[in-house]
Amino acid sequence: MMNSDANRIGVYIHIPFCVRKCLYCDFCSFDSVGYELRERYIRELCREISSSGAGREVGTVFIGGGTPSLLSVREMSEIVSALDRNFDLSDDCEFSVEVNPGTVDTEKIRGFLSLGINRISMGMQSASDRELKAIGRIHSNTDLLRAYSALRDAGAKNVNLDCMYGIPGQTRDSFRATLDEMLSLGPEHISAYGLMLEEGTPLYRSVKNGSVSLPEEDEECDMYRIAVETLSDAGYEHYEISNYARTGYICRHNYGYWNGTEYLGFGLAASSFFSGVRYKNTEDINLYISGAGRRLECEQIQSDEAEREYIMLRLRTAAGIDQADFAAHFGRHFADGREGVIAKYISAGLLKEESSRFFLTDAGMYLSNGIICDLMP
Numbered sequence: 420m421m422n423s424d425a426n427r428i429g430v431y432i433h434i435p436f437c438v439r440k441c442l443y444c445d446f447c448s449f450d451s452v453g454y455e456l457r458e459r460y461i462r463e464l465c466r467e468i469s470s471s472g473a474g475r476e477v478g479t480v481f482i483g484g485g486t487p488s489l490l491s492v493r494e495m496s497e498i499v500s501a502l503d504r505n506f507d508l509s510d511d512c513e514f515s516v517e518v519n520p521g522t523v524d525t526e527k528i529r530g531f532l533s534l535g536i537n538r539i540s541m542g543m544q545s546a547s548d549r550e551l552k553a554i555g556r557i558h559s560n561t562d563l564l565r566a567y568s569a570l571r572d573a574g575a576k577n578v579n580l581d582c583m584y585g586i587p588g589q590t591r592d593s594f595r596a597t598l599d600e601m602l603s604l605g606p607e608h609i610s611a612y613g614l615m616l617e618e619g620t621p622l623y624r625s626v627k628n629g630s631v632s633l634p635e636e637d638e639e640c641d642m643y644r645i646a647v648e649t650l651s652d653a654g655y656e657h658y659e660i661s662n663y664a665r666t667g668y669i670c671r672h673n674y675g676y677w678n679g680t681e682y683l684g685f686g687l688a689a690s691s692f693f694s695g696v697r698y699k700n701t702e703d704i705n706l707y708i709s710g711a712g713r714r715l716e717c718e719q720i721q722s723d724e725a726e727r728e729y730i731m732l733r734l735r736t737a738a739g740i741d742q743a744d745f746a747a748h749f750g751r752h753f754a755d756g757r758e759g760v761i762a763k764y765i766s767a768g769l770l771k772e773e774s775s776r777f778f779l780t781d782a783g784m785y786l787s788n789g790i791i792c793d794l795m796p
């Protein structure tokens with residue numbers, strides 16, 4: 420995380436409501452939720468925030484979901500007021516909210532910005548209506564273009580667009596077209612994720628019963644390479660496996676997760692990591708609303724687990740593992756006992772050692788899961 424955030428915490432707030440579930444989604448979110456349940460949820464969320472003043476400055480806030488942009492400006496202002504009352508938000512606090520292109524207009528975004536929200540993350544996913552339909556998104560490409568104009572008209576100066584590769588029916592060329600459209604819009608930040616086929620989702624069932632097929636693995640790998648090349652050529656820094664930013668616009672909140680910054684999570688299924696302990700709220704919305712579902716799971720991170728997590732998270736980033744920092748955390752050199760594995764991946768061009776840091780190359784990032792497994796203690 421950037422130096423100014425070193426002693427600050429992050430805050431995550433979960434809004435578990437969507438217009439309709441996307442076919443690939445296994446996030447904790449519900450569709451067709453009535454106004455009354457939503458009101459009760461927000462009331463409990465504000466109570467949870469009010470009961471927890473960490474006494475530390477907050478460097479970043481991220482309101483995610485679900486679809487936070489389903490909330491009205493008044494509902495969002497209740498949440499922001501609860502935060503303001505209980506936490507010391509830094510003057511340069513990065514304050515992000517996720518929006519779905521089917522749920523925003525200029526007036527709503529203007530209202531959100533007036534509350535102090537200063538970063539908008541929008542799920543574009545694809546510029547192809549056929550691909551959007553294949554994954555069950557509620558919006559079309561026309562909706563996306565309208566929503567993007569609305570963000571800019573409202574004065575949003577820090578915008579992320581998400582896209583996906585590996586969508587049913589997607590080709591290298593159609594993915595290139597999505598990237599080209601994103602670049603023509605000129606967001607400050609782009610996230611390009613590989614579609615994850617999650618068990619239990621409608622898409623998973625369709626793929627398993629053969630009614631839908633996904634791009635082949637080599638096609639998906641090419642799409643990752645296309646993203647790296649296209650976005651780097653356009654001046655975006657590839658600073659994490661799936662994330663690219665113009666200078667000065669990395670997502671400080673997510674960067675904090677990858678660098679071990681402490682954070683508090685509020686809302687359904689939200690996780691917290693504080694003083695070496697990980698907490699998780701219930702995923703049962705009725706239990707949560709009753710006030711009994713906070714921090715039900717609690718796990719003290721042991722030193723072996725801490726080292727595994729440190730390696731897994733740091734190697735996701737372009738900065739990788741700093742040897743002095745690793746030694747300060749674990750009292751030994753990162754390469755100790757890993758000499759053979761490290762040499763194998765360096766000679767394969769997947770890992771690099773430079774300026775006292777070990778980091779994955781672009782090709783290594785695509786294969787990160789296997790490499791990181793091999794480097795675990």
Ligand code: SF4
Binds near residue numbers: 436441485
């Ligand atoms: S909008 Fe996001 S959270 Fe909601 S269903 Fe789609 S992928 Fe899941």
